[in-house]
Structure formats: structure tokens, C-alpha cells
Amino acid sequence: MSGQVSIDELIGWDSLLTDDEKEVRRSVRRFVDSQCMPRxxxxxxAGRFPxxxxxxxxxxxxxxxxxxxxxxxGVSSVAYGLACHELExxxxxxxxxxxxxxxxxxxxxxxxxxxxxxxxWLPQMAAGKVIGCFGLTEPDHxxxxxxxxxxxxxxxxxxxxxxxxxxxxxxxxxxISVVWARERGGAGRILGFLVEKGTEGFEAVGIPHKLxxxxxFTGGLFLNDVRLPESSRMPEGVGLKAPLMCxxxxxxxxxxxxxxxxxxxxxxxxxxxxxxxxxxxxxxSKQLIQAQLAEMLSDIAxxxxxxxxxxxxxxQGKLKPHHVSLLKRNNCKIALDAARTARxxxxxNGITTDHHVIRHAVNLESTYTYEGTNEIHxxxxxxxxxxxxxx
Amino acid sequence: xxxxxxxxxxxxxxxxxxxxxxxxxxxxxxxxxxxxxxDEVAVEEAIRLKEKGVADEIVSVCIGSGNATKELRTxxxxxxxxxxxxxxxxxTLDPYLVAAILAKLVEKEQPDLIxxxxxxxxxxxxxxxxxxxxxxxWPQATFAYSTEICDSKVTVGREVDGGTSTFRxxxxxxxxxxxxxxxxxFPSLPGIMKAKRKPLDTMTIxxxxxxxEPRVKTVRFxxxxxxxxxxxxxxxxxxxxxxxxEVKAI
Ligand SMILES: Cc1cc2nc3c(=O)[nH]c(=O)nc-3n(C[C@H](O)[C@H](O)[C@H](O)COP(=O)(O)OP(=O)(O)OC[C@H]3O[C@@H](n4cnc5c(N)ncnc54)[C@H](O)[C@@H]3O)c2cc1C
Numbered sequence: 001m002s003g004q005v006s007i008d009e010l011i012g013w014d015s016l017l018t019d020d021e022k023e024v025r026r027s028v029r030r031f032v033d034s035q036c037m038p039r040x041x042x043x044x045x046a047g048r049f050p051x052x053x054x055x056x057x058x059x060x061x062x063x064x065x066x067x068x069x070x071x072x073x074g075v076s077s078v079a080y081g082l083a084c085h086e087l088e089x090x091x092x093x094x095x096x097x098x099x100x101x102x103x104x105x106x107x108x109x110x111x112x113x114x115x116x117x118x119x120x121w122l123p124q125m126a127a128g129k130v131i132g133c134f135g136l137t138e139p140d141h142x143x144x145x146x147x148x149x150x151x152x153x154x155x156x157x158x159x160x161x162x163x164x165x166x167x168x169x170x171x172x173x174x175x176i177s178v179v180w181a182r183e184r185g186g187a188g189r190i191l192g193f194l195v196e197k198g199t200e201g202f203e204a205v206g207i208p209h210k211l212x213x214x215x216x217f218t219g220g221l222f223l224n225d226v227r228l229p230e231s232s233r234m235p236e237g238v239g240l241k242a243p244l245m246c247x248x249x250x251x252x253x254x255x256x257x258x259x260x261x262x263x264x265x266x267x268x269x270x271x272x273x274x275x276x277x278x279x280x281x282x283x284x285s286k287q288l289i290q291a292q293l294a295e296m297l298s299d300i301a302x303x304x305x306x307x308x309x310x311x312x313x314x315x316q317g318k319l320k321p322h323h324v325s326l327l328k329r330n331n332c333k334i335a336l337d338a339a340r341t342a343r344x345x346x347x348x349n350g351i352t353t354d355h356h357v358i359r360h361a362v363n364l365e366s367t368y369t370y371e372g373t374n375e376i377h378x379x380x381x382x383x384x385x386x387x388x389x390x391x
Numbered sequence: 392x393x394x395x396x397x398x399x400x401x402x403x404x405x406x407x408x409x410x411x412x413x414x415x416x417x418x419x420x421x422x423x424x425x426x427x428x429x430d431e432v433a434v435e436e437a438i439r440l441k442e443k444g445v446a447d448e449i450v451s452v453c454i455g456s457g458n459a460t461k462e463l464r465t466x467x468x469x470x471x472x473x474x475x476x477x478x479x480x481x482x483t484l485d486p487y488l489v490a491a492i493l494a495k496l497v498e499k500e501q502p503d504l505i506x507x508x509x510x511x512x513x514x515x516x517x518x519x520x521x522x523x524x525x526x527x528x529w530p531q532a533t534f535a536y537s538t539e540i541c542d543s544k545v546t547v548g549r550e551v552d553g554g555t556s557t558f559r560x561x562x563x564x565x566x567x568x569x570x571x572x573x574x575x576x577f578p579s580l581p582g583i584m585k586a587k588r589k590p591l592d593t594m595t596i597x598x599x600x601x602x603x604e605p606r607v608k609t610v611r612f613x614x615x616x617x618x619x620x621x622x623x624x625x626x627x628x629x630x631x632x633x634x635x636x637e638v639k640a641i
Contacts, residue, residue, distance in 0.1 A: 005407075006423075019461050020583045023468060026425070027577040061580035073580035083580070 007263050011301040016308045017078065024079040028086040031060055036090045041353050044215040049093060049173065058128025062087075062098050064106045070122035072106075078311035081256030085307075088257035089264040092363035093216030095257040100169045101125060103250035105132025108178045111245065112192055112237030121176060121194070133174035133204075135165035135221045136243050142167075143376050144391075145180075146240050150223065152181040152191055159233060161193065161226040167370070171204045171219030178234075179221065180243050192237030193228055201226040212362040248324050251371045252314060255327040256307045258335035258367050259300055261360045265342035266296045268357055272346050283345065292341050299334035307331065322384045329377035336364040392446045392540070392562075394437040395502035397493070398466045398474075399427040400459040400481075401513045414611045416482060426462045428575075429508025431469070432568040435575035436538060437506050438470040445540045448472050450500060454492055455481050460591060467586035468578030474591040475500075477599065485607035490522035495599040497527060502563065504545060509534050509567040520567045530560040534569040 008014060014022065035056050043050040057063065064072035066080035075083075080102075088095035106125050109117055109132075124130040141148050150163025161181050171177070177195045182188055195202055201224040210218060236242075270293060273284035283289050310327050313319040339361035343350040351358050368374050379391050402408070402422040409418045426434075440446040451466035453459045454477040463474040477492055497505065510517040524531035536555070537548035546559045550569050560566075578586070596603055624630045634640045 019464060020468075020587060023461075023465060023578060023583050024580055027468075027579070027583070031577050059579060060577060061582070065580050073584055075580050075584060079580070079583075 007267060007297070007300070010297060011304045013301075013304050013308060016305070017082070018076070021076060021079045021082055024075060025082040025086060027060065028062070028083045029089075031056060032086050032090045032094075036087075036094060040091045040094075040215060041356075041359070044091065044093070044359055045353060047210065047214045049097060049170075049215055049217045051173065053094070054097075054128045054131075057094075057098065058126070061126075062102075063128055064102050064110075064122065064126040067102065067106060067110055067122075070110070070118055071126040072122070076311070077252065077314040078308055081253060081307055081311050084253045084257035085260035085263075087260065089260035091215050091359065092258070092261055092367055093213050095253070095260070096169050096213065096216045099250050099253045099257070100134055101132055103253050104134035104246050105170075105174075105176070105178050107249050108134065108192060108234065108237065108242075108246050109194070112234040112242055113194070114231070114235050116231065117194060117234065125176075130175045131170055131173050133168050133170040133177050133221075134243075134246065135168050135171075135177055135179045136247075137165060137167045139164060139166040139220075143373060145243065146190075148180065148182055148190070150179070150181040151184045152193070153184045154186075155227065157230055159191075159193065159228045159230070161195070161223045161228065163223050165221040165223075167207070168204075168219055168221055169213075170217050171221055172206045172217045174204065177202075177204070177221055178246075179223065180237075181223075189238050190240050190242070192234040192242055194232050194234065195221075195223070195226060195228065196232075199226055199228070212366045214362075247371055248321055251324045251328040252310065252319070254367060254371050255303075255324075255331040256311070258331050258364060259303045259307060261364060262296065262300050262303070262335040262338035265339045265357050265360050266293065266300060268355065269293060269296065269342040269345040272349070272355070276347075289345060292345060296338045296341055299338060303331045303334050322380060325372065325377040325380040328371060329374055329381070332364065332367045333374060336361070336368050339364050392440075392503045393448045393450065393501070394440060394446045395497065395500055395505045396430065396433045396437050396449060396451045396466065396471065397505075397507045397519075398430045398434065398451045398453045398459075398462055399508065399511050400424050400453060400455050400462040401427045401511055404512060408614075410612050410614065414613065415609055417612060424458070424462065426465050427508050427511050427513075429510060429512070429568050429570075431465075431508075431575040432570070432572050433506040433508050434466045434469055434471060435573045436535075436566075436568055438576075439573065440504075440538070440540060441470070446504070450475065450502065452477065452493070452496060454479050454484065454489055457593075463591055464583075464586045465578060467589045467591070468582040469576055470582065471589075473589055476591065476593045478593060478595050479603075482609075483603060483605060485605040486516050486518035487522055487606050488601070488603070489519050490526055492596060492599060492601050493519070493523050494526040495601055497523075499599075504540075504562055505529075505565045506538075507565065507567050509569050520565050524565045527563075527565075529563055529565055530558075531565040531567070532558040532560055533567040535566050536569055536571045538566060538572070 039050045061073040065075050068074040084095050136145050152159045152161045175197050179193045179195050203222045204219050206219045273289050274282050276283045342357040343361050349355050383389050406422045437449045449471040451471040452475045453463050507520045532547035534550045535547045536550050539546045543562050549556045
């Protein structure tokens, strides 16, 4: 960056990090700069996830990084968060890929799966040889997944699944889909299944015409009398609590990650404002511009430090759902605001993919909505503050 | 086969440098540090030799302050087996002293091959490997772009002005790594976790029995002059006038 000191230094968060956490950050940053940045604009414009970086991501050990055993690295939550931060400084789609694989699909199998399921899938998923997705949202059920329509019925020693899932990251590329369905008859429990690609009656279809998260696969899953053996059900994943635990886990990575996109926007806005001259002087010499940069920086600094703090709580087992809601809501909001401000500072140049900030801005629109919308997290916090449910 | 690699801690060259009051030192306190890039290439080459089954142990050594354990952990995270930190105030060292310390360490460690970066990106002295080879009486091949080990010999492709040359050296030998030797891997997250449990021994210069007598004395540093903004001249006449009267170039 072209200012006086790095954003990391301005935030002053390095003293909160261990040496190996900083090493993780440095390694991922170098990987992202050399392997991902040169590819991202083309992939985004083509509307495809840059699958050619998956091997590198897996070699770095980013898939399942904060999980323990089964070929996973077992790093701290903060180290994993920093990796998300660096990936998202390139593109939210890259971080989404890692989030879904790690914190939704692999985490679900690790937490709710049978020993056989863990041994079969997790090492392969950590190695990037098997890609996973997580199907909870449906065309008619987003913020209220508890009312899902996808159902399963017992059929001898098998299950029959019917329904559809929508807005599923990695859907088209997934070898294994974690699918949540309500039990028809009996207690009407929500149960979790592992559906393999190619299973009869199961289809994954990409969602076209996206203008956000274009460098990420998003699709629908269609289940038409999909017959699965009992061994495809995750035995410990029972009740809405199970998918919500996965989401809570993933939200941490989302929240840590989006600040990386915000940081990239700030760095680009500083650099641009120093270079761009209007009225005979650099934009950076205007107080209004400096005030905007200062606002971005203080939002980013607060979000970064809070992310580290909550990461520590997470590893101590003290992170509560309302902390996660606060962090996800705050960070996605400030990141989106920062991207919009940066876009404005870059003027007309800001609307082109060459300058990257518009790509961040449109991606962050998705992060504002997925993993619990901003409003839903407000309602979670509202309930904690007042004791009144307002959903 | 045992390979010794050197790992030097250098300031991030993108950082803004400043000098201390009497200009005898670069103020490195606030600077971000990292592994000298050529040393990363050296470590990578050692790891590749190990992966090929040629080498069985890689020892990385750094001479520097306690902070340099971070850079040694990077080497361990990449794949070195163990590390040695020789504690020293880097400001009291010169290339001869560094080579003398390494020579003592080589006596202790008895490596079959030493791979070093061709230079340190901060001062670019390009002296330690050559001095060390002289002190040990070992053959050396500098600026390597390729290495191959066969029958207790190392064959080294070297980059020289206007072409390449190939050396075949009997082991033990010293090889220095040039840019094109390989592209160093990024330490993986599992590698970083494993590095925490790999042995990292610390010793002092006195432990090695080397007298701290530097031969190079730093007199003074000077910052490069600030570049002044250019001027736009109206016509050729003004250009000539400026070249003659102001710049005194003609
Ligand atoms: C790029 C992308 C990737 C995604 N990946 C996945 C995935 O991998 N797996 C998965 O299961 N899902 C995924 N989703 C889906 C995502 O989780 C949902 O979009 C999200 O939960 C919101 O649901 P919805 O889109 O149906 O919006 P709705 O729930 O219809 O909400 C629309 C608006 O109404 C507001 N609203 C809703 N209820 C209330 C209320 N009670 N009070 C006040 N306001 C309310 C919302 O905040 C929002 O502003 C993804 C979405 C996107 C965009």
C-alpha cells in the first residue's frame, strides 16, 4: 500500500496473534497474491468458480483447517479466520468455497456423522478430492428453515427423500451434499443425509444470471424419490439444532473473512486517492476523502479486533450464538459499507472489474444475506436484549 | 545424507526504512522481517532432495537474535527436520564472522551438503558461502539453477554471464541457490502446526568457541536522496538553457 504504514499496523492486531497464526496469514496471503489474484477477474466475469486453485488451497491445508483429526490441520479458530480474511481479500467466492467445505459440510460430518462416514469422507475432503455442499435453504424457506418442505420417509431399511434446496454454494461441483429434510410421520424431526453425486433421482443445477458471487458456484438441489440406505443418514444430526450449529460455526469464518474484502477495498481506495488528481491535487488531500478513509479504517479495526477476541472465545468453548450473530451482523455490514465507499472514491473507474472494488461490493451483498440475514441477526440480538422474540 | 541450509532473517524490503540518530544503524525494530528469499529457495531445494529420497535429514541454521526463531519455524514448516539458532546481535556480525561461526557448526553437524541462498537481499554481500568454502576447504558451486545428486557427487547447473555452466563436485560441498532453482512452497497449515513440535536448539557464539572480532566496521549509512519532481519545459531552447545553466550537463 502506498500510505505510511500497512493496514495491519494501523489496526495494531499483530500483538494479539501468535507466531504461527501470523505464519498462516503470510502463507495464505502469498498464495492468494500469486495463485488467485491473477485468475479472479476472468473467473468472476465468466461466472465460474476458479476450480484450478482448489489443489493449491488443499495443499495449503485450508480445507477443514480448524477441525481436528481425519487429515485436518487443527489450527486455532483465529488462524482459520485469518486464512478466510486473506482469501476474501481476493474474492468472497473463494472464501465461500472454503467456508462451505470446512464449516458446513466437513463440520457436519465430523459432528453428526458416523465413524464410517467420517473415515470415508473427511480425509478426501481435506485433500480437496471430494467437494461438499450444504443444503438447508429452499426456494420457499430462507430465513425460516424450520418450516422446510423437503421431507424424508422411512421405506424399510431405506429412506426416501423428496423436495428441493436453493441457493446452495458448491451445488454443481459437489461430490457429496449434506441435505436436511423433515421426517414425515413420527416426531417430524429434521434429519441430515449425505447424498452422493449421481444418486438416482438427485440433480444439481446451477443458478444463472447472478450478479453477485459470480466466482462461486451457486445452485439448486432437486430430490425426486431419492432412495438412501440408513448408512447415508448422519446418526447424530437430529433436529433443527444440528444445521443451526453448522451455520453458527460457519458464520465465524464469514465474519472474519468479509473484513479481508473490506481491507482490500480500503487499500485500493487509499492508493487510488493518492494517485488520482482532481482540482490540481490528489483526492487524498481532500478532507472529505480522508474522513471516508478514516471511517473505513476504524470500522475495519474494530471488526478485526473483535474477530480475534471472539475467535479466542470460540477455542475456549465460550462463544455463544449471540456473539456470533453480533460478529456476523457487524462485520458484513461494515464490509459492505466499506466496499460502497471505496467504489465511490474510485469514481467511474470504481465500476469496472479492473479496479476490484465493485466486485467486492456486489459479493458482499450476498454475505449480507446468507448465513442469516442482517435483519435476522438483529432480531437474535433483540431477543437477547429484551427477551421478546420478534421474528 | 544430511543437508545443512542457512536461513537468514531480513527486513521486508517493501517497508520504509529509517536510520538511527548517528546514522550508524538501520532502525530495524519496527520493521517486518521474513526469510531471505534465496534461503527459502535453498530450503526448498533441500526438501525436494529429501522428497526424491536422496537426503534424509535437513538442518536449518540461523545466526541472529532470538526473534529469528520465527524464521526458523518457517523453514521447519516448509519441511526442514530441525533447526539451530546461534544467538548473536546481528549488528556485530560481518560476513567473515558468519562464515567462521558456520564453519564451527559444520564441524559439529558434519553435513554432506550445504545449500545457501546466493546472497542476502538486504546487504547483497554475496560473501559468506565463498568464505565458508574457503575455510572448510570444500568445493563450491554458486548461483545454482539445478542440482542433481548421484554417486556421492552433486551436479550443479549454474547461471553465469551470457550462458550456463555445469559443475560436478564431490561431496561434501557448498551450493548457493539462484532465483530459478525452484519456486519455494508456501508453508501449509499442517506444516506450521508440525513445526511447533520439531526440535529447535539454541546456542551462543561462545558455545561454538568463536571469538567475536568483526573485520568490517560500519562507519555510516546514508539514505538515498529524495527524488525531485520533474519539470515540464516549454520548448527546446528552455531545455538547452536548463541543461547548460542548471544541470550543467552541457
Ligand atoms: C450466494 C449465496 C450462497 C448461499 N449459499 C447457501 C448454502 O450453501 N446453503 C444454504 O442452505 N443456503 C445458502 N444460501 C441461502 C441463504 O442462507 C438465504 O438466502 C438466507 O438465509 C435468506 O433467505 P432468503 O434468501 O429466502 O430471504 P428471505 O428469508 O425471504 O428474506 C428476505 C428479506 O426479508 C427479511 N426477513 C425475513 N424474515 C424476517 C423477519 N422475521 N423479520 C424481519 N425481516 C425478515 C430478510 O432479512 C430479508 O431482508 C446462499 C445465498 C446466497 C445469496
